[in-house]
Amino acid sequence: MSAALDETERAESIRMIRDSAAAVAPPGGDLKRVRSLRFQDPGFDPGLVRQMGEMGWIGLRVPEAQGGAGLGMGEMCALAEEMGAALVPEPLIPCALSAGLLAALGGAGPLAHLLAGEMVVLTAWQERADTLEVPGNPDAPRKFLPMAAGADMFLLPVREGGRIALYEQLAARADVTIERTQDGGNLGTLRPNPGDAKRLADDVGEALAQALDEAALVTGAYLLGGMERAFAMTLDYLRTRSQFGKIIGTFQALQHRAADLKMQIALTRASIEAAAATLDAGATGDARRAAVSRAKARAAEASMLVTRQCIQLHGGIGYTDDYDVGLYLRKAMVLANQYGSATLHRRRFMAVAPETEE
Amino acid sequence: MSAVTIPAPAELDSLDDEDFRLVVRRFLAENYPEELRNPPKRLHWSENQGWYFKLAEKGWLCPGWPKEHGGLGLSPTKQIILTEEYERHGVARTNDHGIVMLGPLVIKYGTEEQKQRFLPKILTGEHIWCQGYSEPNAGSDLAALRTEAVLDGDHYVVNGQKTWTTLATDANWIFLLVRTDKNAKKQEGISFLLVDMQTPGITVRPIINLEMHDEFCEVFFDNVRVPKENLVGQLNKGWDMAKALLGFERIFIGSPRQSAYALSRLKILAERMGVWEDLEFQDRYARLRLELEDLKALYGVYVSKLKRGESLGPDVSMLKIIQTELFQSITDTMLEVGGENAGLLEPMEGNRDLNIGGLYIQARPATIYGGSNEIQRNILSKNVLGLPG
Ligand SMILES: Cc1cc2nc3c(=O)[nH]c(=O)nc-3n(C[C@H](O)[C@H](O)[C@H](O)COP(=O)(O)OP(=O)(O)OC[C@H]3O[C@@H](n4cnc5c(N)ncnc54)[C@H](O)[C@@H]3O)c2cc1C
Numbered sequence: 118m119s120a121a122l123d124e125t126e127r128a129e130s131i132r133m134i135r136d137s138a139a140a141v142a143p144p145g146g147d148l149k150r151v152r153s154l155r156f157q158d159p160g161f162d163p164g165l166v167r168q169m170g171e172m173g174w175i176g177l178r179v180p181e182a183q184g185g186a187g188l189g190m191g192e193m194c195a196l197a198e199e200m201g202a203a204l205v206p207e208p209l210i211p212c213a214l215s216a217g218l219l220a221a222l223g224g225a226g227p228l229a230h231l232l233a234g235e236m237v238v239l240t241a242w243q244e245r246a247d248t249l250e251v252p253g254n255p256d257a258p259r260k261f262l263p264m265a266a267g268a269d270m271f272l273l274p275v276r277e278g279g280r281i282a283l284y285e286q287l288a289a290r291a292d293v294t295i296e297r298t299q300d301g302g303n304l305g306t307l308r309p310n311p312g313d314a315k316r317l318a319d320d321v322g323e324a325l326a327q328a329l330d331e332a333a334l335v336t337g338a339y340l341l342g343g344m345e346r347a348f349a350m351t352l353d354y355l356r357t358r359s360q361f362g363k364i365i366g367t368f369q370a371l372q373h374r375a376a377d378l379k380m381q382i383a384l385t386r387a388s389i390e391a392a393a394a395t396l397d398a399g400a401t402g403d404a405r406r407a408a409v410s411r412a413k414a415r416a417a418e419a420s421m422l423v424t425r426q427c428i429q430l431h432g433g434i435g436y437t438d439d440y441d442v443g444l445y446l447r448k449a450m451v452l453a454n455q456y457g458s459a460t461l462h463r464r465r466f467m468a469v470a471p472e473t474e475e
Numbered sequence: 476m477s478a479v480t481i482p483a484p485a486e487l488d489s490l491d492d493e494d495f496r497l498v499v500r501r502f503l504a505e506n507y508p509e510e511l512r513n514p515p516k517r518l519h520w521s522e523n524q525g526w527y528f529k530l531a532e533k534g535w536l537c538p539g540w541p542k543e544h545g546g547l548g549l550s551p552t553k554q555i556i557l558t559e560e561y562e563r564h565g566v567a568r569t570n571d572h573g574i575v576m577l578g579p580l581v582i583k584y585g586t587e588e589q590k591q592r593f594l595p596k597i598l599t600g601e602h603i604w605c606q607g608y609s610e611p612n613a614g615s616d617l618a619a620l621r622t623e624a625v626l627d628g629d630h631y632v633v634n635g636q637k638t639w640t641t642l643a644t645d646a647n648w649i650f651l652l653v654r655t656d657k658n659a660k661k662q663e664g665i666s667f668l669l670v671d672m673q674t675p676g677i678t679v680r681p682i683i684n685l686e687m688h689d690e691f692c693e694v695f696f697d698n699v700r701v702p703k704e705n706l707v708g709q710l711n712k713g714w715d716m717a718k719a720l721l722g723f724e725r726i727f728i729g730s731p732r733q734s735a736y737a738l739s740r741l742k743i744l745a746e747r748m749g750v751w752e753d754l755e756f757q758d759r760y761a762r763l764r765l766e767l768e769d770l771k772a773l774y775g776v777y778v779s780k781l782k783r784g785e786s787l788g789p790d791v792s793m794l795k796i797i798q799t800e801l802f803q804s805i806t807d808t809m810l811e812v813g814g815e816n817a818g819l820l821e822p823m824e825g826n827r828d829l830n831i832g833g834l835y836i837q838a839r840p841a842t843i844y845g846g847s848n849e850i851q852r853n854i855l856s857k858n859v860l861g862l863p864g
Contacts, residue, residue, distance in 0.1 A: 124774075131761045156820075158504070231638050246748065247814030297820040299832045304815065360616040370849050421810065425803075428685075430845060432614050433639045438683040445738040450810065450832055451818030458814055 127397075134192045135199055137172060142203030148441050151204045157265025161207040163237070170234020175212050178331065179220040183356065184232050190246050190331065190393040194338035201342025203449050204448055206302055208237060208264040208337065214332040215240045215272055218283070218441025221324035225317045226285050227270055236269040241307045242325065249465070253281050258308050263356075263455065265305020266386045272317070273309055274325055281322045284314035299447040327401075330409045333456035334392050337416030340452055344423040347445035348378055351427040358432075371430060379424055381419040388412040405452055407470035414462035416451040418468050424449045483507075484534035488548050495553050499560040505534065506781065515822060515830045516688050516837075520570050520645035521602060527569045527600050536598055537574050539781075544582055544590070545598045551778030555731070555771060562735045565828070570645050573597035573604040575727045577650050577669075580720050584667075584708045593669070605646035607637040607670075607694060608717065614639075615850050617652070618661045618714065622696060624653035624668055626703070631655075631668060631786035633676075633699040639844075642680045643692035647672050656711050658829055667713035669705040676700075683835050721846060722787040726778070728845045729794030731771045737805040738767055738839070743829060748816075759808060766801050789858040792851035799841035799848060806831075806838040 120131060154161055169175055177193050193213070212231060215238040230236040241259035242251045253276030262268065273284040281453060292308040315419060330432020333408040352375065355366030365371055370401040392412035396405060428435035435442050453459070479497045481501050482490065490498060506529050511518070520527075530536040538557050540546020543567045549557065563650055567797070577826040578597050579591055596602040613620040622635025633653060643649065649670050656664030670681070676699035681689035741760065745751040754858045811832040822830040 242817075245814075246816055298818045299820050299836075300818070304819070358618070358809055360614060362616075368849070370852065421807065425839065427805075429847075432843055433609065433691075434841075436685050436843065438685060438687060443685045446836075450835065453810070454814050454817055458811055460811060 127189070130188065131191055131195045134188070138174065138196055138199030141168065141207075142199050142205055147299045148204060148205065148444060151206060151301075151444070154206055156297060157301075157442060158295075158303070160264050160302040161267055163267060165205075165207050166209075166237060167234040169207060169209055172231060174209060175185045175234055176216050176220075177233040178213065179216050179232065180388070183220045183224045184229060184375050185216070185220065189397040190334065191390070191397055193331070194389055194393045197335045197338040197448065198342035198345075201339035201448075202346040204300075204343065204444055206300070208239070208263070208267070208410050209241050210332055210335050211263045213335070215329045217328040217331060218272060218321060218324055219317075220317070222283070222318045225273075225283075226315075237264070237267050238272060239263070239265060239305075239308070240325070240328070241273050242273070244358075246473055247461055249333070249453060249457050249461070251325055251329075252276065252280060252356040255311050256309060258306050260304070260306045261455075262293075262305040262307060263439045264302055265293055265307070265433050266451075268293070268305065269342070270308055271454070274306075274321060275309075275311070277319075280320040281325065282316060283315050283318040283321045284311070286310065286314040297452045300451045301326070301447070301453065327405070328457060330405055331385070331396070333413045333462070334389065334409045335397070336452055336456050337385070337413045338393075338450060340416045341382070341389055341412075342383070343445045343448055343452075344382055347424050347427045347442055348355040348375075348382060349447045350442050351375070351430050354431055374426060374430065375455045379422050381422060384414075385415050385419045388415045401448055401468040403471075407466055410457070410462035412467065413457055414459045417459040417462070420449040477860060479534075484547055485542055488542075488550060488553065490553075492544040492556060496560060498555050499557055500564075502533075502535070502563045503560065503566065507564060507566055511567050513828050513834045513840075514567045515827060516571075516686055517642075518567050518688055519642070521568050523567055524600065526564050526567065527784055531598060531600050537578060538731060539575075540582065544578075544594050551775050551782055554778055555775060558730055558732050559735060561653060562739065563735075570603045571644055572606050572641075572646070572650075573602060573648075576606060576720055577604045578725050580667075580716060581707065583719065584716050588704070589707065602648045603646045604648050604650060605640050605643045605694075605714055607640055607643075609639045610636060611638050615847055617717070618665065620652055620654060620665065622651065622653050623657070624651075624655050624666065624701070626655075627700075629703050630700040630751055631706070632702065632771045633668070633670065633701055635696050637694040637696075638692075639682075640679075640692045640694050640757070643672075643694050643846075644681055644689065649694065650707075652713055652717050653748075655713075658709065664684055664711055665717070666710055667707045667716050669707060670699065670701050674699050674701065686833065686841065707843055719786070722791055724845045725791045725795040725851075726774075726781070728788060729770075729777070729791065729798045729840065731767060731774055731798065733761040733802045733838070733841065734767050734770065734798055734805060737764055737802055737809070737834060740829060740831075740834060741805055741809050741812070744813055744823075744831065747823075747829070748812055748814065750812060756812070761799065763805050763808065770794075770801060774860045782823045789854050792846075792854045792859070795845060796842075796848050796855075797850050799838075803838045806835040810835050 173186040174448040176185030177188050205343045216231050227236050231238045237462050238264050243261050244252050244257045251274050253274045255275045274281045281460040293305045295305050297303050358365050361395045389412045392408040395408040427442045434440050479501050480574040484832045537546040538549045547655050581593050610620050624631035651668045655666040676697040678695040680693045682691050684690050750756045809831045817831045
């Protein structure tokens with residue numbers, strides 16, 4: 118599969134994915150659609166999820182034999198970056214996580230519907246904030262389910278002895294409460310009803326760990342796309358706004374600030390791309406965890422810093438809801454800690470990364 | 476606690492500091508409306524006027540004003556204690572532009588007639604003020620302002636636009652910087668004008684801010700006639716007063732209030748998230764706490780100067796920078812510690828004391844308003860350090 122591609126083929130494949138992203142996030146497009154979906158239920162357009170399914174995005178990582186596109190993390194991260202630049206709210210990342218999980222089980226349950234974008238399937242793995250662990254207590258409420266207001270089905274990992282079994286539960290019959298998020302989307306809490314759940318698999322422990330790692334990295338890529346776009350808007354502003362009879366971009370204090378932000382963005386890109394390449398080269402276990410944690414820690418922190426500074430560099434207008442740069446700050450507030458905060462990932466990195474030789 | 480009795484306002488300043496603290500606690504316990512504790516957003520006049528009137532009725536409205544003008548004339552230490560106790564109790568900000576900005580300005584530069592006319596009405600809550608300085612093209616470069624006032628008989632006729640005017644929809648008076656001489660150097664043709672917002676020709680349009688709150692506004696002036704006697708100070712000498720007022724604003728923004736509140740939230744959050752005992756967290760918290768303690772000490776230095784009747788130099792910019800950046804670091808830490816809760820729109824777990832995202836967003840503009848921190852650093856390097864350029 119993907120790992121077999123040589124460097125030029127890989128670059129071409131990534132370019133094609135970026136081009137195809139234009140179908141959903143046209144270059145130079147505005148954020149009208151994104152704004153119109155904010156703070157509404159379900160917070161995204163199910164029709165667009167279907168379109169994403171048709172374009173093969175939800176199953177981008179799923180092997181072709183199981184109905185996916187069989188592409189690598191390089192492609193998935195490039196796609197997420199384009200989505201992040203346009204603040205696309207559709208739950209591509211959580212759906213891809215569920216698809217990865219079901220594919221690892223040999224195509225169980227609703228995989229086909231999920232890949233087609235006909236069903237939004239969310240994996241309800243999380244029992245507390247800021248964790249990547251899956252305790253899997255059968256009755257514990259599962260929290261922070263992204264865009265749960267539009268979910269059709271939940272996958273429920275449940276610990277049984279030393280293993281984690283997987284169940285599916287239809288959203289229509291589930292007990293879910295919804296809280297709105299700063300970006301205009303929502304997070305759900307699911308109170309599982311084991312009696313009403315259908316068993317899909319006996320042990321998904323390792324598959325889930327891998328799917329969560331991939332989701333963390335892809336979220337980092339989405340944040341990268343967002344910070345790049347917010348930064349570009351800010352550079353435009355620095356080039357046009359004038360005060361004291363001068364373009365504000367001529368003030369050295371602001372030039373240096375912009376240069377500092379550029380460095381953070383460059384480090385984030387390098388880290389994300391390196392991690393994607395590591396995963397595409399087949400890294401597993403601690404090597405995979407270290408690469409992902411490094412990238413997500415950087416992306417989380419840089420995205421918060423960059424979006425904050427973008428507001429600052431705009432002055433008053435940056436603090437209005439009408440002006441788009443604030444939407445990137447709000448998105449970073451929601452995604453920076455999803456699939457692990459910077460602190461969590463730094464700790465995990467230190468726990469799993471081999472020490473470099475002197 | 477009920478052992479302490481609350482003395483008359485004029486006697487508060489002579490209390491021993493620790494007794495004063497107990498008096499403030501009792502005062503708040505008895506008078507502050509429970510439902511207004513720790514509001515997630517800045518309150519509008521319709522929500523906080525009860526508290527304003529209560530303070531007015533008790534004579535507690537203006538802690539920093541001299542007693543002869545109806546203030547409490549509190550010592551710097553007591554003003555800090557008051558701030559601390561207000562924060563501890565979760566007291567909301569009132570519509571305080573008259574109290575912290577216009578009042579002190581009128582006390583310093585107003586005529587006797589203006590003092591008689593305007594100060595009592597701040598004290599009773601009859602006049603609620605807003606600040607009309609910034610314009611679309613005059614933000615950091617405030618002296619580039621273009622809203623003009625032309626003398627016509629006994630009135631100035633005002634035309635132009637102000638923007639980012641905080642709580643203008645709540646205010647019935649606005650203090651304006653206006654251009655009164657288009658030919659002079661830009662700082663030398665500016666005057667300071669007090670305008671009744673009921674005057675025909677004024678339109679206020681709220682702007683939704685990043686908190687999704689209609690807090691600041693655009694204010695348009697179309698041939699607005701303002702009586703001549705509403706000019707404060709001398710014609711075309713408004714810039715110096717405006718700068719003095721910015722000094723009051725900077726010391727107000729530099730007060731430890733916002734940071735102290737945010738730090739108390741960070742502690743609650745850390746406990747809730749189970750990281751309070753964590754050594755790495757303790758170190759981060761200690762850094763922020765020490766920053767706050769030192770900020771309080773520095774704040775005390777400036778408040779003492781004011782109390783001695785000295786005017787504040789450009790170095791007060793330090794206070795503004797330190798406070799606002801501390802406020803931001805604390806809320807940044809909250810965002811990092813809060814996990815997925817940080818992205819919620821409403822307070823976490825239905826606990827209205829803990830709106831991580833709301834506080835994070837609220838902290839953003841603190842480095843922009845009152846003169847951006849870049850401008851404050853320019854002032855420090857040029858006017859305090861005397862660096863060339
Ligand atoms: C929440 C909020 C409330 C406010 N309330 C009021 C109010 O009640 N009344 C009122 O009159 N105004 C109010 N303001 C306006 C505020 O004073 C201005 O926003 C501020 O002065 C900055 O001006 P600006 O927005 O035009 O930004 P600009 O001046 O355009 O600044 C844009 C960026 O350029 C930087 N910059 C500008 N010049 C320089 C320089 N020489 N060197 C280095 N950097 C520079 C700024 O620091 C900023 O980062 C409020 C603003 C906010 C955000």
